[in-house]
Amino acid sequence: MSRSTKKDMLLQVAERLFYEHGFRGVGLKQIIREANVATMTLYNHFPSKNKLVEEVLKRREERYWSYLDSYIEKGSSSPFILAVEAHCRWLKEHSYKGDMFLRAIEDYTGIDDEIENIAREHKIRLLHYFQQLAQENWDNNPLDLANQLTLLLEGTTSMTTLIGADKAADYSIAMAKVLFQHTS
């Protein structure tokens, strides 16, 4: 197996385990074992566990981002409804137990600034993206609308833990239609 596929395997396994059991709940030993890799191979690619966490977050952000972006671009209905639909589909496919970035903020605030910043900046970028979306659709209060959309999406993610992604998606979309149907 080549160098790059081993790094990929490590990132992939780490992301799954971190998401499933939390950053602190997973030891490097487990990651190494499940990725079929030696200890020094991990340390050859990542100087520390925290740097591994950083790269996992960056990779996950990229994936979420392109997912959301492409879904909204090719859709035809209101971009806010599309954003909610895209987020719900993401939840069904990749999340079922809370949000990894929020979790990173909670876990690493006061512990590791770099990780905290990566997670916070992801959320800020999302907010800005929604704000721009609102502006392009001639809404006169883009900041408020973006925050409300974010609140809805965060609520949907949390509800996934409680009632599952399918039901959470149904409620979320229903609420979005009430809240955002006045936008184009």
Place this chain on the structure above:
Amino acid sequence: MSRSTKKDMLLQVAERLFYEHGFRGVGLKQIIREANVATMTLYNHFPSKNKLVEEVLKRREERYWSYLDSYIEKGSSSPFILAVEAHCRWLKEHSYKGDMFLRAIEDYTGIDDEIENIAREHKIRLLHYFQQLAQENWDNNPLDLANQLTLLLEGTTSMTTLIGADKAADYSIAMAKVLFQHTS
């Protein structure tokens, strides 16, 4: 200091630290030090760390519950708006970094069934409470309304981590008014 106040002190300190740094992020050593208590005093009251976590959750649930309950009872506007207002005030006073019960579910699913159940049952009780609230107000779809309210509240809690409790509360209440103003 009497026996019972020591136990109270332990629970109070543990709740604060667990909430601030997560269950796994806090060691018994820190709890013992900040509660000004000896190791064996803790183990005299709680047979293990996990049992301490359980009692912390039960105590927090009781407090949240009576907070919400009394706020809704004495209010005069729509009970759903009141529920959102009560939850927002709770967030301002006691939470600023996610929800302890959701966190417990994430952390202890597959690890400690008792803790997971306590946290899940709290959420279920809340849902039932909202459902009953909807029924009493002659709503024809109490389950849906309860779930949507819960989604809104969970979203508000998450947003607190991102933009603070005050702004999250503003958006939450604004959304609640759009969503639930049709109820009595």
Place this chain on the structure above:
DNA sequence: TTAAAAATAGAAAGGTCGTTCTATACAGTT
């Protein structure tokens, strides 16, 4: 006042953690 109960500080046990080290094996390139 005296005996039982509870709290104390601190060490120790036994485990896991992240990280480093060692010594060996295997790949590709020249």
Place this chain on the structure above:
DNA sequence: AACTGTATAGAACGACCTTTCTATTTTTAA
């Protein structure tokens, strides 16, 4: 064929974790 870079397994390290133990002191109550 020899060199270079990388992967390997696994031991070792020091730190920290939860839990237990010990031996001493303080509190409580008859």
